[in-house]
Amino acid sequence: xxxxxxxxxxxxxxxxxxxxxxxxxxxxxxxxxxxxxxxxxxxxxxxxxxxxxxxxxxxxxxxxxxxxxxxxxxxxxxxxxxxxxxxxxxxxxxxxxxxxxxxxxxxxxxxxxxxxxxxxxxxxxxxxxxxxxxxxxxxxxxxxxxxxxxxxxxxxxxxxxxxxxxxxxxxxxxxxxxxxxxxxxxxxxxxxxxxxxxxxxxxxxxxxxxxxxxxxxxxxxxxxxxxxxxxxxxxxxxxxxxxxxxxxxxxxxxxxxxxxxxxxxxxxxxxxxxxxxxxxxxxxxxxxxxxxxxxxxxxxxxxxxxxxxxxxxxxxxxxxxxxxxxxxxxxxxxxxxxxxxxxxxxxxxxxxxxxxxxxxxxxxxxxxxxxxxxxxxxxxxxxxxxxxxxxxxxxxxxxxxxxxxxxxxxxxxxxxxxxxxxxxxxxxxxxxxxxxxxxxxxxxxxxxxxxxxxxxxxxxxxxxxxxxxxxxxxxxxxxxxxxxxxxxxxxxxxxxxxxxxxxxxxxxxxxxxxxxxxxxxxxxxxxxxxxxxxxxxxxxxxxxxxxxxxxxxxxxxxxxxxxxxxxxxxxxxxxxxxxxxxxxxxxxxxxxxxxxxxxxxxxxxxxxxxxxxxxxxxxxxxxxxxxxxxxxxxxxxxxxxxxxxxxx
Numbered sequence: 001x002x003x004x005x006x007x008x009x010x011x012x013x014x015x016x017x018x019x020x021x022x023x024x025x026x027x028x029x030x031x032x033x034x035x036x037x038x039x040x041x042x043x044x045x046x047x048x049x050x051x052x053x054x055x056x057x058x059x060x061x062x063x064x065x066x067x068x069x070x071x072x073x074x075x076x077x078x079x080x081x082x083x084x085x086x087x088x089x090x091x092x093x094x095x096x097x098x099x100x101x102x103x104x105x106x107x108x109x110x111x112x113x114x115x116x117x118x119x120x121x122x123x124x125x126x127x128x129x130x131x132x133x134x135x136x137x138x139x140x141x142x143x144x145x146x147x148x149x150x151x152x153x154x155x156x157x158x159x160x161x162x163x164x165x166x167x168x169x170x171x172x173x174x175x176x177x178x179x180x181x182x183x184x185x186x187x188x189x190x191x192x193x194x195x196x197x198x199x200x201x202x203x204x205x206x207x208x209x210x211x212x213x214x215x216x217x218x219x220x221x222x223x224x225x226x227x228x229x230x231x232x233x234x235x236x237x238x239x240x241x242x243x244x245x246x247x248x249x250x251x252x253x254x255x256x257x258x259x260x261x262x263x264x265x266x267x268x269x270x271x272x273x274x275x276x277x278x279x280x281x282x283x284x285x286x287x288x289x290x291x292x293x294x295x296x297x298x299x300x301x302x303x304x305x306x307x308x309x310x311x312x313x314x315x316x317x318x319x320x321x322x323x324x325x326x327x328x329x330x331x332x333x334x335x336x337x338x339x340x341x342x343x344x345x346x347x348x349x350x351x352x353x354x355x356x357x358x359x360x361x362x363x364x365x366x367x368x369x370x371x372x373x374x375x376x377x378x379x380x381x382x383x384x385x386x387x388x389x390x391x392x393x394x395x396x397x398x399x400x401x402x403x404x405x406x407x408x409x410x411x412x413x414x415x416x417x418x419x420x421x422x423x424x425x426x427x428x429x430x431x432x433x434x435x436x437x438x439x440x441x442x443x444x445x446x447x448x449x450x451x452x453x454x455x456x457x458x459x460x461x462x463x464x465x466x467x468x469x470x471x472x473x474x475x476x477x478x479x480x481x482x483x484x485x486x487x488x489x490x491x492x493x494x495x496x497x498x499x500x501x502x503x504x505x506x507x508x509x510x511x512x513x514x515x516x517x518x519x520x521x522x523x524x525x526x527x528x529x530x531x532x533x534x535x536x537x538x539x540x541x542x543x544x545x546x547x548x549x550x551x552x553x554x555x556x557x558x559x560x561x562x563x564x565x566x567x568x569x570x571x572x573x574x575x576x577x578x579x580x581x582x583x584x585x586x587x588x589x590x591x592x593x594x595x596x597x598x599x600x601x602x603x604x605x606x607x608x609x610x611x612x613x614x615x616x617x618x619x620x621x622x623x624x625x626x627x628x629x630x631x632x633x634x635x636x637x638x639x640x641x642x643x644x645x646x647x648x
Contacts, residue, residue, distance in 0.1 A: 096126040096127050096128065097126070097127055097154070097157075097158045097159045098124060098125065098126060098127070098157070098158040098159075099121060099122070099123050099124065099125055099126070099127050099158060099159060099160075099161055100123060100155055100157070100158040100159060100160050101123055101160045101161070102116060102119060102121060102122075102123055102161050102163070103160070103161070103162050103163070104116065104162070104163050104164075104165060105162055105163070105164045105165070106164050106165045106166055106167065107165050107167060108167060109144070109167055109170065109198045110142075110144050110165075110167060110198065114142075115139055115142070115163065115165065116163075118135070118138040118139060118141075118142065119135040119138065119139070119163070120134070120135055120138075121135050121161065127152070127158075127159055127161070132150055132152075132161060135150070135163070136148045136149060136150050136163065139163060139165065141202070142200075142202070143200040143201045143202030143203060143204075144165075144167055144168055144198055144199075144200050145165045145166055145167055145168060146166045146167075146168055147165070147166040148163065148164070148165050148166070149163075149164045150162060150163045150164060151164065167198060168198055168199035168200070168201070169198070169199060169232070169233050170196065170197065170198050170199070170233060171193065171194075171195050171196065171197055171198070171199050171233055171234075171235055172195055172196075172232075172233040172234060173195055173233070173234045173235070174188060174191070174193065174194075174195060174234075174235045174237065175234065175235070175236050175237070176236075176237050176238075176239060177236060177237070177238045177239065178226070178238055178239040178240055178241060179239045179241070180241055180271065181215070181218075181220060181223070181241055181271055182214070187211055187214075187237075190207070190210045190211060190214050191204075191207040191210065191211070192206065192207055193207050193235075199230065199235070204228075204235070208225050208228070208237075211225060211237075211239075212224065212225065215241075218273075218275070219273040219274045219275030219276060219277075220241065220271060220272065220273055220274075221272075221274045222241075222242045222272050222306065223239065223240065223241045223242065223271075224239070224240050225237060225238070225239055225240075226238050226239065226240040240304055241271050241272075241304075242271070242272045242304050242305065242306050243269060243270065243271055243272065243304060243305055243306070244266055244267065244268055244269065244270050244271075244272055244305075244306060244307075244308060245268065245300045245302075245305040245306060245307040245308075246268065246300075246307045246308070247261070247264065247266070247267070247268055247307075247308045247310065248307065248308065248309050248310065249261060249310045249312070250309070250310070250311050250312075251311045251312040251313055251314070252312050252314060252345075253314060254314055254342070254345040255289055255290075255312070255314060255342060255345045255347075256345050256346055256347075259289075259342075259345065259346060259347040259370075260284065260310070260312065262370065262372070262375070263280060263283045263284050263287070263370075264280045264310075265277075265279055265280045266280060266308070272306055277295065277308075279470050281293050281295060282470075282472075282473060283470070284312070287341070287342070287347075288315065288317060288341050288342075289312075289314065289315060289317055289341070289342045289347075290312045290313055290314055290315055291313045291314070291315040292312070292313040293310070293311075293312050293313075294310075294311045294312075295308060295309065295310050295311070296308075296309040296311070297309070317340050317341045317342040317343075318338065318339070318340045319338070319339050319340070319341070319644075320336070320337070320338055321336070321337040321338070321339060321353065321643070321644050322334070322335075322336060322337075322642075322644075323335045323336075323337070323355060323642060323643040323644070324640075324642040324643075333355060333356070333357030333358060333359045334355065334356065334357060334642075335353060335354050335355030335356060335361075336353060336354060337351060337352065337353025337354070338351070338352055338353060339351040339352075339353075343366070346368075347368065347369075347370055348366060348367065348368045349365070349366070349367050349368075349369060350365070350366050351363070351364070351365045351366075352364045352365075358387065358388045358389055359385075359386075359387055359388075359562060360385070360386040360387075360388070361383060361384065361385040361386065362383065362384045362385075363381065363382070363383040363384075364381065364382055364383075365379065365380070365381040366379070366380050366381070367379030367380065367381075371414055371415050371416050371424060372415070372416050372419065373415065373416050373417065373418050373419050373421075374415075375415070376413050376414065376415050377413070377414045377415065377426070378411075378412060378413045378414075379410070379411070379412045379428075380409075380410070380411050381409065381410050382408070382409040382410075383406070383407070383408055383409070384405070384406070384407050385404075385405065385406045386403070386404070386405045386406075387403065387404045387405075387562065387563070388403050389401050389403070389440075390402055390403070390404060390561075390562070390563055391561070391564075392438070392441070392443070392447070392451075393564070393565075394447075394601070399441055399443070399447070400438055400439070400440055400441020400442065400443055401438070401439055401440040401441060402436060402437060402438040402439065402451065403436070403437050403439070404434070404435070404436050404546075405434070405435045405436075406432055406433070406434050406435075407432070407433045408430060408431055408432035408433070409430070409431055410428055410429065410430035410431075411428070411429055412426055412427060412428035412429070413426070413427055414426030414427065414462075422465050422466050422467055423463065423464070423465055423466075424463075424464050424466065425461065425462065425463055425464075426461070426462045426464070427459070427460070427461050427462075428459070428460045428461075428462075429457075429458070429459050430456075430457075430458050430459075430460070431455070431456070431457050431491065431492070431493075432455065432456040432457075432458075433455050433456075434453055434454060434455070434456060434546045435453045436451045436452070436453050436545075436546060438451065450545045450600070451545055451546075452544065452545070452546070453546070454494040454495065454544065454546065455492045455493055455494050456487060456493055456494065456495055456544070456546070456547060457487070457488050457489075457490055457491045457492060457493030458485055458486060458487045458488065458493070458547075459485070459486050459488060460483055460484065460485040460486070461483070461484050462481055462482070462483040462484075463481065463482050463483075464479065464480070464481040465479065465480045465481070466479050467479060467480075468507075473525060473526070474507075474509070474525075474526050474527070474529060475507035475529060475531065476507055476508065476509060476529075477507060478504065478505060478506045478507070479504070479505045480502070480503070480504045480505075481502070481503050481504075482500070482501075482502055483500065483501055483502075483503070484498070484499070484500045485498070485499040485500070486498055487499075487544075487547065495542065495544045495547070496541060496542065497539060497540070497541045497542055497543045497544065497547070498539060498540040498541050499537065499538075499539045499543065499547070499549075500537070500538060500539075501535060501536060501537035501538070501549075501570070502534075502535070502536050502537075503533070503534070503535045504533070504534050504535075505531070505532070505533045505648055506530075506531070506532045506533075507529055507530070507531050507532075508529065508530050509527040509528065509529055510527060510528040510529065510530060510577075511527055513528055521579065521580070522580070523580035523581065523582060523583060523586075524580070524583035526580045526586075527580075528577065528578065528579050528580065529577075529578045530575070530576070530577060530578075531575070531576045531578060531646075531648070532573070532574065532575045532576070533572075533573070533574045533647075533648045534572070534573050534574075535570065535571070535572040535573075535594075536570070536571055536572075537549045537569060537570035537571075538568070538569050538570075539568040539569070543568045545566075548566040548567055548568060548596070548598070549566065549567060549568065549569070549570035549596050550562075550563040550564075550565065550566040550596065551563075551564065551565040551566070551570065551572060551594045551595065551596050551611075552564030552565055554630065554639075554641035554643065554647070555647060556572060556592075556594065557572065557592050557593075557594045557611065557613060557634075558590070558592050558613050558615060558630055558632035558634070558639065558641060558647075559592065559613025559614075559615065559632035559633055559634025559635075559637070559638065559639055560611065560613065560634045560635075560636065560637075560639070561637075561639075564611075564636075565594070565595055565596040565611065566596050566598070567596035567597040567598035567599070567603060568597075568598060568599055568600065569596065569597045569598075569599060569605050570594070570595070570596045570597075571594055571595060571605070571607065571610070572592075572593075572594035573592070573593050573594060574590065574591075574592050574647065574648060575590065575591050575592075576588050576589070576590045576617075576647075577589045577590075578619070584620060584621040584622075585618070585619065585620050585621070586618075586619045587616070587617070587618065587619075588616070588617035588618070588619060588630070589615075589616060589617075590614065590615055590616075590617060590630070590632075591612065591613075591614045592612060592613045592614070592632075593610045593611065593612035593613075594610060594611065595607075595609050595610045595611055597609075611634070611635055612634075612635070613632050613633060613634040613635075614632070614633060615630055615631045615632035615633055616630075616631050617629060617630040617631070619646070626644060626645055626646065627642075627644060628641070628642070628643050628644060628645060628646065628647070629641070629642050630642075630647075
C-alpha cells in the first residue's frame with residue numbers, strides 16, 4: 001500500500017523497519033549532536049565593547065521635552081538598549097546547562113552589586129538566553145551605561161555569565177542655553193545630576209522633567225527643553241522660551257483699544273506666561289465692560305514667537321439704580337440714579353442721581369479709576385445733601401431735632417508708586433458749605449455754639465496697600481489704607497483741624513467647610529467667604545461738629561439711623577459671611593459694631609460701649625447691577641436697607 005502511495009518499490013516487510021530506524025536516529029542526533037555543535041562552533045563573541053578615550057567627543061544626543069532621543073553616534077539618553085546581533089543557542093530546557101556564576105566587566109564607578117541587583121537569572125539555575133537578554137535590558141535601564149551586553153563561557157559542569165557594561169562618562173560641567181527667565185544656578189538647583197557624578201540618562205530625564213515643571217508652575221507653560229547635547233564630559237541643555245509677538249485686540253466697538261491693552265500684564269516681546277494671561281483676562285472680565293473675553297494663539301514665522309488674538313464681546317455698562325430705605329421710626333426713603341462704568345468707552349465712570357425723603361441728596365461724579373506707575377487716576381464731583389429731622393443725642397439720650405444741609409465739590413488725583421508696588425497714593429481737595437438748624441427742642445448755649453454752620457476747605461491724602469489676590473475670581477486677600485485730612489483756613493475755609501483714620505479690609509475663602517460638613521458649598525467656582533472691615537479714627541486740634549466722625553446707616557452701622565453716633569473719635573467693625581446659593585444669588589449673615597466718642601464733653605474711647613447690630617442680607621446679580629437687601633436689628637429699631645453693590 002505504501003509503495004503504491006509514494007510511487008516507488010521496496011521489499012515487503014522491510015519498509016516499516018527502515019522508517020522506524022530513521023526516526024530513532026534523528027531523535028538521538030537532536031539530543032546529542034546539536035548541543036555539541038552549538039557549544040563548539042556557535043560561541044558568542046568574547047570581545048568586550050569599549051567606549052574609547054573619555055576625553056574625546058563621544059558624539060551628540062538630541063532630546064525633546066518628553067525625553068525622546070535621537071543619536072548620531074552614541075546615545076546615553078536612548079530609551080532602548082542598542083540591539084545586539086548575537087546568535088542564540090537553541091537548547092532544550094531540560095538540557096540547558098546550569099549557571100555557575102554571574103559577574104560584571106567594564107564597570108569602574110558603579111559597583112557590581114548594584115548592577116546585578118536587577119538581574120533575574122541566578123547562579124545554580126538553568127541558563128535561559130531569553131532571560132539573559134531581559135537582564136541586559138534591565139541593567140541598561142539603570143541609566144549609567146551607553147551599552148550593555150553579555151557573554152557566556154562554557155565549563156565542564158555549566159556556564160559562566162559575564163555582563164559587559166560601557167559606563168557613561170563622569171560629568172564635569174552642565175550648561176544651559178536660551179534660559180532668560182531663570183539663571184543657570186536656579187536651574188541647576190532643581191537638578192539631581194551635578195558635576196562630578198557619572199551621567200545617568202534616567203536621572204537626567206527626570207531633571208529635565210523637573211525643569212519643565214518649574215517653568216509650568218510659574219506660568220511659562222510653553223517653555224521647553226528643545227535639545228540636549230553631551231560633548232565629552234560636558235552636558236549642554238538648550239531651552240526655548242517662546243515670546244509674545246503681536247497682540248491683536250478685536251470685537252471692541254465702543255471701548256477704546258488702549259483701555260483694554262492697559263489691563264494686560266503681557267506685552268509684545270515678553271515671554272509667554274499663562275498666569276499673567278489668566279490674570280489679564282480676569283481683570284478685563286472684572287471691569288464689567290464685556291460679556292465675554294476670549295484669547296486665541298497664532299504661530300508666527302518664527303516658531304519661538306506666538307501672536308495673541310484677544311476677542312471681546314462688549315456689554316451694556318449703563319445702569320439705572322434704585323435705592324430704598326426703611327426704618328421703624330424714620331420711615332421710608334429712596335432714590336434714583338444713573339451710572340456708566342465705561343463712559344465714552346474710555347474706562348471712566350460717570351454717575352448722576354438723587355435721593356428723596358428725610359435724606360435728600362443730589363450728586364454728579366466723573367472719575368477715572370485706573371492707575372499705574374505712569375497713569376494718574378482722578379476724580380471730580382459735586383453734591384448737595386439735606387438731612388431733615390436728625391436727632392441730637394447726648395449721653396445716649398435724645399435732646400432735640402435738627403436739619404443739616406451741605407453743598408460741596410471735590411477733585412482728586414493719585415498714582416501707584418512703581419509697577420510692582422502694592423502701594424498707591426491719592427490726594428483730594430474738597431470744599432463744603434454747611435448749614436445746621438435746630439428745631440423741636442431747646443439746645444443749650446454750648447450745643448448751639450457746637451452746632452455752628454460755616455465753610456470748610458480741606459485737603460486729604462490717602463496711602464493704600466492693596467494685597468488682594470489678582471488672579472482670584474472672587475475677593476481674596478486684604479487691603480489697608482491710612483488717610484490724613486487737614487482743614488485749612490484758606491479759600492474761604494473757616495476751620496483748622498486734623499483728622500486721621502485707618503481702614504483695613506480682609507477677605508478669605510472658607511474652603512474647609514466642604515470637608516467639615518461633607519457638602520460642597522462652592523457655587524459657580526465661588527466659595528463661601530468671610531469678609532471683615534475695621535475702621536479707627538481720631539482727631540487733633542479743634543474739630544468742628546459739622547465734620548465729626550458719624551456712624552449709623554447702610555454704609556457704616558446697619559440697624560441705626562443715619563448719623564446716630566458722632567464724635568471726634570471712632571471705632572467700627574463689620575463682619576459678613578457671604579454664602580453663595582446660586583450662580584446669581586447669595587446669602588449674607590452680618591454683624592456690625594461700633595461707636596463714636598466726643599472728647600469735647602469728656603467722653604472717652606471705650607470698647608465696652610460699642611453699639612451692635614446683626615442681620616441677614618441677600619445679594620442678587622441683575623442686569624442693573626448687584627442688588628443688595630439687608631434686614632438689620634439694632635438696639636433701638638430694625639431697619640431695611642436696599643441698594644446696589646456690596647457694603648465693602
